[in-house]
Amino acid sequence: MSGASLSRLSIVWKMLAPTPLVVLISLVVVLLIVPPMVRTNVEAAARDAALETIHQYKTVRGIYSRNVVRKVLAHPEFSATVEHSDNINEIPPPATFILDISEALSKEGISLKFYSPFPFANRADRKMDAFGAKAWELLSANPEAVISEETSIDGHRAYRVAVGDVFRQQTCVDCHNYHPLSIKKGWKLGDLRGVFEVVVDVERLLDTGDRVSRFVILAFVASGLLIVLVGVMIGRPIAHRLSEMRGAVQAVADGRWDVDIPASKSNDEIGALGGALEVFRENAKRRVELEEEQLDLYNQIKSQIVLLTDTNKSIERFVPNTFLKLLNKENVIDVELGDYALRDMSVLFTDIRDFTTLSETMTPNDNFSFINNYLGRMGPIIRDHKGFIDKYIGDAIMALFDEPDNALAAAVDMLQRLERYNQEERIRYGRDAIRIGIGINTGSLMLGTIGEKDRMDGTVISDAVNLAARVEGLTKAYGVPLMITDNTLNALADPGKYSIRPLDSVTVKGKSNQVAVFEVLDGLSDHDRAAKEATLETYLAAIAALKSGHPVRARRLFEECLAANPNDTPVRLHLSRLAVEVEA
Numbered sequence: 001m002s003g004a005s006l007s008r009l010s011i012v013w014k015m016l017a018p019t020p021l022v023v024l025i026s027l028v029v030v031l032l033i034v035p036p037m038v039r040t041n042v043e044a045a046a047r048d049a050a051l052e053t054i055h056q057y058k059t060v061r062g063i064y065s066r067n068v069v070r071k072v073l074a075h076p077e078f079s080a081t082v083e084h085s086d087n088i089n090e091i092p093p094p095a096t097f098i099l100d101i102s103e104a105l106s107k108e109g110i111s112l113k114f115y116s117p118f119p120f121a122n123r124a125d126r127k128m129d130a131f132g133a134k135a136w137e138l139l140s141a142n143p144e145a146v147i148s149e150e151t152s153i154d155g156h157r158a159y160r161v162a163v164g165d166v167f168r169q170q171t172c173v174d175c176h177n178y179h180p181l182s183i184k185k186g187w188k189l190g191d192l193r194g195v196f197e198v199v200v201d202v203e204r205l206l207d208t209g210d211r212v213s214r215f216v217i218l219a220f221v222a223s224g225l226l227i228v229l230v231g232v233m234i235g236r237p238i239a240h241r242l243s244e245m246r247g248a249v250q251a252v253a254d255g256r257w258d259v260d261i262p263a264s265k266s267n268d269e270i271g272a273l274g275g276a277l278e279v280f281r282e283n284a285k286r287r288v289e290l291e292e293e294q295l296d297l298y299n300q301i302k303s304q305i306v307l308l309t310d311t312n313k314s315i316e317r318f319v320p321n322t323f324l325k326l327l328n329k330e331n332v333i334d335v336e337l338g339d340y341a342l343r344d345m346s347v348l349f350t351d352i353r354d355f356t357t358l359s360e361t362m363t364p365n366d367n368f369s370f371i372n373n374y375l376g377r378m379g380p381i382i383r384d385h386k387g388f389i390d391k392y393i394g395d396a397i398m399a400l401f402d403e404p405d406n407a408l409a410a411a412v413d414m415l416q417r418l419e420r421y422n423q424e425e426r427i428r429y430g431r432d433a434i435r436i437g438i439g440i441n442t443g444s445l446m447l448g449t450i451g452e453k454d455r456m457d458g459t460v461i462s463d464a465v466n467l468a469a470r471v472e473g474l475t476k477a478y479g480v481p482l483m484i485t486d487n488t489l490n491a492l493a494d495p496g497k498y499s500i501r502p503l504d505s506v507t508v509k510g511k512s513n514q515v516a517v518f519e520v521l522d523g524l525s526d527h528d529r530a531a532k533e534a535t536l537e538t539y540l541a542a543i544a545a546l547k548s549g550h551p552v553r554a555r556r557l558f559e560e561c562l563a564a565n566p567n568d569t570p571v572r573l574h575l576s577r578l579a580v581e582v583e584a
Contacts, residue, residue, distance in 0.1 A: 035213050039206070046159040046200040047148055053112065054163055054196045060101065065094045065169070080175075093175070114165070116194035118184040135162035135195050143192050156203040165194045252281045255288065346407035346442040346488060347465050348387070349472035350378070350414065351396035353435040371395055374434070377421060378414055385410035390460055398469075400460065404442045404491040408498065408520065411438045411482050415523030437481060438523075439472030441465075442488040463510070470508040471517060478503055479569025482523045486516040498522050499529065501536060502543050503570050519570065532568060535561040539571070551578050 072078045072091050084090035092100055098114060115128055117136060128136065135147040143164040151158050167173050167189050176187045187193065251259035259281075352358070352374070359367050371394075378397060382389055387401040387410055401407035415438070422433040443464030467485065475483045483503065489495055499521040505514040521529045532539075542557035555578045561571045 035210075042202050042206055043148075043150075043159060046202050047146070047161055049198075049200055051146065051161065051163065051198075053198050054161075058165075058196075061094045061098050064097050065171070069094060093179075094172070111199045113197040113199070114194055115197070116192075118182075118193075131160055131162070132195065132197065135197065136192075139164035139195060140192055143190075151199075153199065153201065156201050157206055158199055158201045158203070160197060160199050162195050162197040164192050165196055167191050167193055252284060342444065342446055343402075344442070344444050345464075346401040346404040346440055346491070347445070347460070347462075347468035348382075348399045348401065348407050348411060348438060348440050349396065349468045350399075350411075350436050350438040351394075351472065353437060353476060355395045358432075358434075374421075377417055381413045381417060382410050385413070398460075398465070400445075400447075403493075404440070404488045405493050407440050407442075408484065408488070408492065411440060412498075412520065412523045414438065415481055419525055435481065437472050437475030438483070439468050439470070439475060440482075440484045440488050441468035441471055442485070442491045443467070466510060467508065467515065470510075471515075474506060474508075474517060478517075478519070478573065480519045482520040483517050484520060486518070489518055499533060499536075501532070501539060504573075528567070531565040535564045535568070538564075539568075542574070546574070546578075551581060554578060 069080055069091065072080075078089050078091065080093045081087075081090045084092045084096070091097075098112070115132055117128065131147075131149055131151075138145055138147055139162070143166050145164070147162040149160050151160055167176075167187060170189065172193075173187045173189060173191075176182050176193065177185050362370060374395070375392065375397070379389060382397070382399045385401070385406040386403070387399045387406060390398045390400050392398075399407075399410070401410070415436070418434060418436060425431075426433050441464050443462065445460050445462030445464050447460050464487075471483050471485055475481060480503070484500075489500065492498075500518050501521065503517045503519050505516050507514050521532055524532070538557050539561050542554045542561065545551075545554035545557060555575065558571050558575050558578070561568060562575065565571070
């Protein structure tokens with residue numbers, strides 16, 4: 001029966017269903033155990049009976065040897081011979097005496113034999129069969145062993161049991177050594193002289209065992225049927241009451257609180273179950289009413305939570321969580337006017353080249369659509385590199401990073417993403433490619449809030465910020481997309497992983513000391529990067545000559561670079577300056 005079929009049965013049949021299986025298993029166990037057990041017991045009983053018979057015959061032989069043969073042979077007129085029956089002066093030897101007794105007392109079921117490979121001459125016709133030969137061989141090796149075998153005699157099942165007969169008295173040894181009919185001499189104490197074999201008919205015992213087995217099997221079958229019958233008689237009334245109770249439980253589960261609970265007044269377990277169901281019904285009714293009230297309250301709270309979540313998300317768009325964490329604030333509500341924090345950070349500025357000219361060709365709607373489309377590609381890159389956007393300034397972005405490596409990696413990814421954008425959505429449709437400039441500087445800065453009690457904003461105040469903005473502005477003059485300061489270069493964990501070349505030492509507005517700036521080639525297109533890296537060694541030699549005061553050598557080297565890469569704007573700028581210096 002499948003699990004699905006069993007699940008549809010009543011509880012009574014579920015309780016009784018295993019009974020046939022148990023009875024069947026028990027029956028199989030009985031069939032497997034009882035017959036072999038009976039057979040084993042019969043074999044053991046036959047073996048024990050045979051050994052007891054042999055022991056009794058040996059005892060009789062010993063008594064006969066001591067109390068009869070020894071006394072009779074003390075008189076010369078008497079002798080012990082095998083052929084003794086016709087002479088009153090002759091008595092049988094002990095072995096012959098035992099065989100004579102065995103024949104005289106033989107009854108149905110047990111018989112005794114005594115044989116050996118060395119019979120007396122008048123017993124030469126007594127040949128050992130296969131079992132006798134096997135018994136002699138095994139007992140010769142171990143005289144104390146017991147050899148047995150199942151056989152069939154006249155259609156009856158029987159057991160042949162053989163044990164060794166060993167010389168234990170010197171008189172017996174002498175008799176066999178000197179008796180004229182003995183065919184072997186040289187016997188000694190402890191030698192195996194023959195084999196006692198008892199044949200036990202076990203047909204009746206086995207028949208009795210078979211009857212016992214059949215009786216046990218029938219008893220198991222009858223017990224199983226009786227259990228099923230009694231189970232059905234007892235279980236049907238219980239099943240009926242449980243069925244009524246199940247209907248009441250289902251009604252309560254469906255919310256029908258007016259259902260009648262059957263058997264709730266009886267004193268048995270089902271009555272106790274009915275009483276408990278009545279209590280449960282009242283409690284469930286009160287609980288459902290309470291849950292409905294709680295559900296209304298929950299829905300109100302849920303609506304407020306959704307509103308608060310949406311509000312927090314909206315606030316996060318204007319005040320990044322990273323900014324709050326830098327101020328050690330958990331929530332924007334905790335921020336107060338004048339809160340600030342001092343940090344060493346990298347500042348990234350970027351804007352679109354010639355955006356003013358580009359915007360004049362678009363409608364206001366197109367302008368906002370274009371800007372948001374562009375910023376939607378750049379913003380995630382900044383966040384992916386653990387930075388956050390401090391503010392948008394038209395088409396420009398100001399972003400902050402804890403680590404300069406993150407800032408530079410973000411800048412490279414921004415340029416590569418822009419290159420794909422140009423190929424997929426600008427050049428493909430005949431539009432001009434978008435170019436941007438990125439400047440990065442690293443230094444100490446203050447993050448905080450400014451304004452007044454009814455209107456405040458987060459901002460960053462630092463000379464490092466101003467320098468980053470100036471460096472971004474220089475990218476257009478030098479014709480490079482990505483420029484960093486020496487502050488950023490020196491703060492990189494592994495500058496060697498990038499392709500970087502020095503550009504110049506410049507004086508920017510608001511700074512008295514010159515600032516060394518560098519171009520990062522990693523963000524260039526494959527063609528432009530390969531062209532600049534091909535002349536990098538010559539370019540670095542030209543910069544070194546320029547710094548060491550060898551303008552003529554520097555000019556020659558820069559000219560070699562320009563000849564190899566006519567589009568290298570920084571090289572053109574250096575040559576222009578050198579031309580002015582030479583003319584001066």
